[in-house]
Amino acid sequence: xxxxxxxxxxxxxxxxxxxxxxxxxxxxxxxxxxxxxxxxxxxxxxxxxxxxxxxxxxxxxxxxxxxxxxxxxxxxxxxxxxxxxxxxxxxxxxxxxxxxxxxxxxxxxxxxxxxxxxxxxxxxxxxxxxxxxxxxxxxxxxxxxxxxxxxxxxxxxxxxxxxxxxxxxxxxxxxxxxxxxxxxxxxxxxxxxxxxxxxxxxxxxxxxxxxxxxxxxxxxxxxxxxxxxxxxxxxxxxxxxxxxxxxxxxxxxxxxxx
Numbered sequence: 001x002x003x004x005x006x007x008x009x010x011x012x013x014x015x016x017x018x019x020x021x022x023x024x025x026x027x028x029x030x031x032x033x034x035x036x037x038x039x040x041x042x043x044x045x046x047x048x049x050x051x052x053x054x055x056x057x058x059x060x061x062x063x064x065x066x067x068x069x070x071x072x073x074x075x076x077x078x079x080x081x082x083x084x085x086x087x088x089x090x091x092x093x094x095x096x097x098x099x100x101x102x103x104x105x106x107x108x109x110x111x112x113x114x115x116x117x118x119x120x121x122x123x124x125x126x127x128x129x130x131x132x133x134x135x136x137x138x139x140x141x142x143x144x145x146x147x148x149x150x151x152x153x154x155x156x157x158x159x160x161x162x163x164x165x166x167x168x169x170x171x172x173x174x175x176x177x178x179x180x181x182x183x184x185x186x187x188x189x190x191x192x193x194x195x196x197x198x199x200x201x202x203x204x205x206x207x208x209x210x211x212x213x214x215x216x217x218x219x220x221x222x223x224x225x226x227x228x229x230x231x232x233x234x235x236x237x238x239x240x241x242x243x244x245x246x247x248x249x250x251x252x253x254x255x256x257x258x
Contacts, residue, residue, distance in 0.1 A: 003083035003168075004030040005103040006075055010067030011035065011090045015042040021090050022050055028099040031082070033074060034090075035067040065183025069176040072166075079168050083107070089162040093206045094120070102165045102201070116170040116196035117187075119156065120163035125202035136221035144185070144228050151236070152192040156200055160184055163203055170196060181224075182231040189235040 007029040011018055025032060032053040036044055038061035047055050056070050068087060075085040084106045088094045102118060109115050123141075145159040173194050178186050191198060 003081055005084040005086060006031050006033055006082040007086050007088060007099060008033045008071035009088055009090045010037060010064060011043055012037040012061060013039045013041045013043060014090045015046060017091055018043055018046050025096045028096050033071060035070045037061050037067040063179040064181050065176060066179035068183060072171045075168050076172050082168050085166045085168055087162060087164050094163045106165050106167060114167055115199050116167050117191060117198050118165040119198060119200050120161040120203040121158035121200045122161055122203055122205040123157045124200055127204040140225050148188050152188060154198060178231055182228055185228060185231050186235050189239055193239040
């Protein structure tokens, strides 16, 4: 029996969008997994009204990274059923029409050079009618993306896009310990450490609710940037990798001095 692509959506208090987004995703998905991260609004009730989806419920809100970790763990535990995991946010920023193409791109790769991670980028291509991102978010994304490229040898353009496709065989190599919004930064460092093949694809830049909160001190842009840098520092140290600042490092495989 051929394996399916699993579309995973982390949700937290998404009663305004969850029905509309999931109804649209169902048109293009082979199977859907929703991780309800301790929602306290009507999200759980609305999820119960939808047929044909799998739901993992966290008793309490644990964080964006925790929701994605649950999706990873589920896909790994059912690896015989799924060959691709795609994560997509439930706030209406991502277009479900892209899903079939992402699945096909992952499956079209040869066994000798498979893609481990197909990562969306809101800055790889300009689209008519694109949103203007909040300035603090744009500046942080630019700075963090630049640091990742310089220190990990990647050439990505968007460090934080939530729309990503993973080869399920690669998921078990990730060790997710940051349960918050810095979790994607762990993935970049670990992907580099494992020599994973990363490819970006363009997605429209859409911001529907610019006032959304990160929560607590992370709503302060300066503190958020410090937090992201601390996570990158800690993750590179944990991987046993130290950035080589000399001219000897020219590609990803040579970008570290151990």
